[in-house]
Amino acid sequence: PPQTPVRAVMNTIQQLMMILNTASDQPSENLISYFNNCTVNPKESILKRVETIGCIFKEKFAETVGQGCIEIGSQRYKLGVRLYYRVMESMLKSEEERLSIQNFSKLLNDNTFHTSLLASAVEIVMATYGRSGSQNNGAGTDFPWILNVLDLKAFDFYKVIESFIKAEASLTREMIKHLERCEHRIMESLAWQSDSPLFDLIKQSKEREGPADHPEPTST
């Protein structure tokens, strides 16, 4: 749903906090049924990835913010995972309506999709709850820190931003603004770094276009 003044006023940080504080740490039954509809059931790989990335995130968070903040990192990640499952379910519902299909095997078995979605959810939680208990040393985890920690290309993170905003109705205006700033930063610089997948895509689309039919005559 597009951003509206009413939505902005209605949605407060407390609303999302309440939702996340009461949400489950595990995929919902709805989400499980989407997994079961897949040609290749992605459940085990999804749970394994959440666990693996969790270990990396908590370790890097403690390294960056301070060993005294290990518990905070763990809490941030836990809420991020809850948001990740919530948004995934919402995305699948709207994709199901849009495409009239129920088998999302290829998408739900795509590591980049899940890593991008999880990174967005954790980024929103950190931006909302604050990046550390104390105000001073949380800056080290500002965006794009999460991309380095999850070894995720900025361009791949960029792909989920709009769908994430569409799928999560309880995002506040500030949270949406935060994702938008991340988006701009990616478009303006991060997506153009040398190892970006963007260059291969440009090359592929050039090859698909083929040579120009009638190159313009060179002007004298």
Place this chain on the structure above:
Amino acid sequence: APDYHFGLEDGEGVRELFDCD
């Protein structure tokens, strides 16, 4: 500040964006 600009076209969603269509 202006609202978020939704730029994806009708036929575009995460399935297409991640080449999973």
